Amino acid sequence: MTSTILDRDTVPLSPPSGEDLDRLLLIRHFELTLLRLFGEGRLNGTTHTCLGQEYVPVALRPLLDDDDYVFSNHRGHGHFLARHDEPHGLLAEIMGREGALCAGVGGSQHIYHRRFLSTGVQGESMPVAAGVALSLKRAGDGGLACVHIGDGTWGEGAVYEALNLAALWRLPLLVVVEHNGIAQSTPTTAQMSGTIAARAAAFGAAHHRTDSIDLNLIRLELAEPVRRVREEGRPTVIEFVTRRVGPHSKGDDTRSAEELTRVRAADWYVRYAAAFPEVFAAADEAQRLRMARITDEVAARPPSVWRAAP
Amino acid sequence: MSVRISEGTPNAGTPATGAARTPRMADHLNAALHTLLESDPRVFVLGEDIRDPYGGAFKITKGLSSRFADRVLSTPLSEGTLVGAGAGLALAGEKAIVEIMFSDFVTLAFDQIVNFAAKSTTMYGRPVPVPLIVRCPTGGRRGYGPTHSQSLQKHFVGVPGLSLHELSPFHHAGELLTHLLSLGEPCVLFEDKVLYTERIFRDGVVDDLFRFDLVGGPSGWARVGVPGETRYDCTLIAPGGLTRRALAAMRALLIEDDLLCRLLVPARLYPLDLAPILGDVTGHVCVVEDGTAGGTWGAEVAQALYPRLWSRLTRPIGLVSAADSVIPTAAHLESAVLVGEDTIRLAVREALS
Numbered sequence: 258m259t260s261t262i263l264d265r266d267t268v269p270l271s272p273p274s275g276e277d278l279d280r281l282l283l284i285r286h287f288e289l290t291l292l293r294l295f296g297e298g299r300l301n302g303t304t305h306t307c308l309g310q311e312y313v314p315v316a317l318r319p320l321l322d323d324d325d326y327v328f329s330n331h332r333g334h335g336h337f338l339a340r341h342d343e344p345h346g347l348l349a350e351i352m353g354r355e356g357a358l359c360a361g362v363g364g365s366q367h368i369y370h371r372r373f374l375s376t377g378v379q380g381e382s383m384p385v386a387a388g389v390a391l392s393l394k395r396a397g398d399g400g401l402a403c404v405h406i407g408d409g410t411w412g413e414g415a416v417y418e419a420l421n422l423a424a425l426w427r428l429p430l431l432v433v434v435e436h437n438g439i440a441q442s443t444p445t446t447a448q449m450s451g452t453i454a455a456r457a458a459a460f461g462a463a464h465h466r467t468d469s470i471d472l473n474l475i476r477l478e479l480a481e482p483v484r485r486v487r488e489e490g491r492p493t494v495i496e497f498v499t500r501r502v503g504p505h506s507k508g509d510d511t512r513s514a515e516e517l518t519r520v521r522a523a524d525w526y527v528r529y530a531a532a533f534p535e536v537f538a539a540a541d542e543a544q545r546l547r548m549a550r551i552t553d554e555v556a557a558r559p560p561s562v563w564r565a566a567p
Numbered sequence: 568m569s570v571r572i573s574e575g576t577p578n579a580g581t582p583a584t585g586a587a588r589t590p591r592m593a594d595h596l597n598a599a600l601h602t603l604l605e606s607d608p609r610v611f612v613l614g615e616d617i618r619d620p621y622g623g624a625f626k627i628t629k630g631l632s633s634r635f636a637d638r639v640l641s642t643p644l645s646e647g648t649l650v651g652a653g654a655g656l657a658l659a660g661e662k663a664i665v666e667i668m669f670s671d672f673v674t675l676a677f678d679q680i681v682n683f684a685a686k687s688t689t690m691y692g693r694p695v696p697v698p699l700i701v702r703c704p705t706g707g708r709r710g711y712g713p714t715h716s717q718s719l720q721k722h723f724v725g726v727p728g729l730s731l732h733e734l735s736p737f738h739h740a741g742e743l744l745t746h747l748l749s750l751g752e753p754c755v756l757f758e759d760k761v762l763y764t765e766r767i768f769r770d771g772v773v774d775d776l777f778r779f780d781l782v783g784g785p786s787g788w789a790r791v792g793v794p795g796e797t798r799y800d801c802t803l804i805a806p807g808g809l810t811r812r813a814l815a816a817m818r819a820l821l822i823e824d825d826l827l828c829r830l831l832v833p834a835r836l837y838p839l840d841l842a843p844i845l846g847d848v849t850g851h852v853c854v855v856e857d858g859t860a861g862g863t864w865g866a867e868v869a870q871a872l873y874p875r876l877w878s879r880l881t882r883p884i885g886l887v888s889a890a891d892s893v894i895p896t897a898a899h900l901e902s903a904v905l906v907g908e909d910t911i912r913l914a915v916r917e918a919l920s
């Protein structure tokens with residue numbers, strides 16, 4: 258992966274739209290805020306931030322329709338915020354405050370909002386998404402089910418069962434793999450034999466790998482594969498070569514300083530900042546302030562109430 | 568005891584002379600599924616080898632795929648995924664009935680049932696309907712051996728958002744299925760494999776000796792007893808799969824030991840609704856089940872009954888289960904491990920002697 262990162266670093270980025278930049282940066286500041294709140298002892302439990310991977314769901318955003326389902330995992334804040342501009346509700350969920358998306362019951366990893374659903378057991382949502390895709394296929398409106406998983410989650414049998422079923426039944430299933438080279442503390446090289454491409458091929462599923470961080474470029478690359486998922490019921494695995502810039506959860510990063518330096522240098526944040534310094538700085542400051550306001554507002558709310566408690 | 572037994576009494580479970588022969592459970596359940604698919608276009612049935620011409624390992628789904636080809640789907644050998652896909656269908660507004668070929672394999676779907684389907688009904692802070700029935704052909708006495716004969720009910724007891732049910736020859740399968748799909752929460756439905764081959768009971772008639780009625784709705788209780796009797800020496804509580812063995816034991820206890828028993832069979836095993844039958848529990852109480860000893864469903868029933876019956880109980884509630892053992896294949900070894908009519912009879916006789 259080292260060479261991929263270096264290759265990509267030399268390709269100039271295309272200018273992002275203001276809306277895209279805002280969304281990327283909102284997610285970045287949302288995640289940084291969570292780590293800060295944890296550091297201050299103001300959050301309960303744990304959380305997994307998507308620092309470094311924010312661009313994945315933002316790139317996918319215009320490729321997905323309102324009626325599509327998105328299944329997310331433990332690292333899902335970016336997936337959610339790219340789909341729904343509701344940072345108040347998400348933060349309230351994580352802080353257990355009024356206005357929480359799921360009354361504070363689900364917390365960081367268990368969100369169900371409109372057609373967005375996350376859960377905390379790796380691989381578990383793949384079969385569920387296949388079932389949803391079966392229903393969408395029968396409805397015939399071109400909807401798809403998109404599932405975000407990490408590279409480590411390919412260790413779970415559920416992924417293979419579901420991929421087999423989806424390919425067999427030609428279900429509109431889009432599997433988005435965020436291949437960040439690590440699962441919790443274990444490098445991919447120590448937990449995956451073979452490749453994701455070969456796995457997809459084995460099931461007759463399409464596979465598309467991208468190592469770009471350029472939103473516009475990614476969308477160009479993915480428009481056709483995503484269209485085919487919808488229109489041909491062709492399960493497709495999209496593999497994003499990406500990097501986790503932050504810790505696995507709160508402060509548990511066992512990677513070497515050297516490795517971290519390399520990963521951080523390739524962060525979209527650093528590269529977009531360097532490529533478009535003025536617009537970037539302004540947007541960055543605006544989203545930082547927005548997030549600060551949101552945090553103050555949500556933190557001042559009363560605790561959430563679980564009205565539907567059994 | 569005021570009951571008179573005539574000469575040449577038919578065996579337990581044989582319908583009273585003159586009554587029309589009732590269908591076998593397999594056909595009854597199959598007909599219920601046909602009706603359900605016909606009446607509700609949102610119902611899907613998923614499982615391994617369930618399509619025609621095979622129609623499922625126990626033929627419960629025969630004919631369904633020929634009529635409802637796009638809603639009755641044979642899946643790959645993937646229990647976790649077929650349950651997960653059922654949950655996904657349910658989430659998307661459909662209703663799903665999934666078949667585990669042998670209930671033993673439901674362990675492969677434990678995560679989907681416990682961590683996804685059941686939890687999803689409440690963990691998102693608001694009620695999320697997940698209309699899903701996991702059908703589990705259950706139990707031994709067919710010589711299928713250790714991995715194809717188990718009764719795993721107890722492993723699912725006490726999971727928030729999950730209810731457990733069992734077919735019985737008394738309850739109407741179609742009404743039960745419709746009811747379960749209306750609950751909006753996943754249900755595991757245990758179906759005794761020997762019961763499939765037996766005839767169901769109708770019109771309150773069990774045989775020459777026993778009659779039954781139903782209380783508490785489609786997933787409520789069947790109350791089996793002798794007409795006119797209200798005071799019983801013993802009350803047996805058992806899931807539907809044990810019905811024939813319990814009836815045979817009751818008959819022998821009455822005729823040979825002069826002990827009058829009644830039988831209470833809940834369609835819903837968990838959570839248990841005791842209210843409809845509390846007044847019917849008289850005499851010694853004995854809970855019978857097919858699961859292995861230790862951490863049993865019966866212990867759960869007993870702990871729910873103790874505080875309610877404390878002043879009425881004359882002795883501890885009896886618990887009858889299979890032995891703490893794998894289920895052997897050879898018939899003589901298998902029967903030594905499983906609950907038979909003799910096991911029940913002996914347990915009652917010993918308690919009351």
Ligand SMILES: Cc1ncc(C[n+]2csc(CCOP(=O)(O)OP(=O)(O)O)c2C)c(N)n1
Pocket residue numbers: 331332377378379380406407408409410411435437439440441501
């Ligand atoms: C079934 C299951 N096993 C273990 C875990 C604990 N766990 C949470 S995240 C994680 C690593 C996942 O790695 P990957 O799929 O690569 O995603 P990433 O964290 O890199 O985004 C593990 C082991 C879990 N949540 N579920």
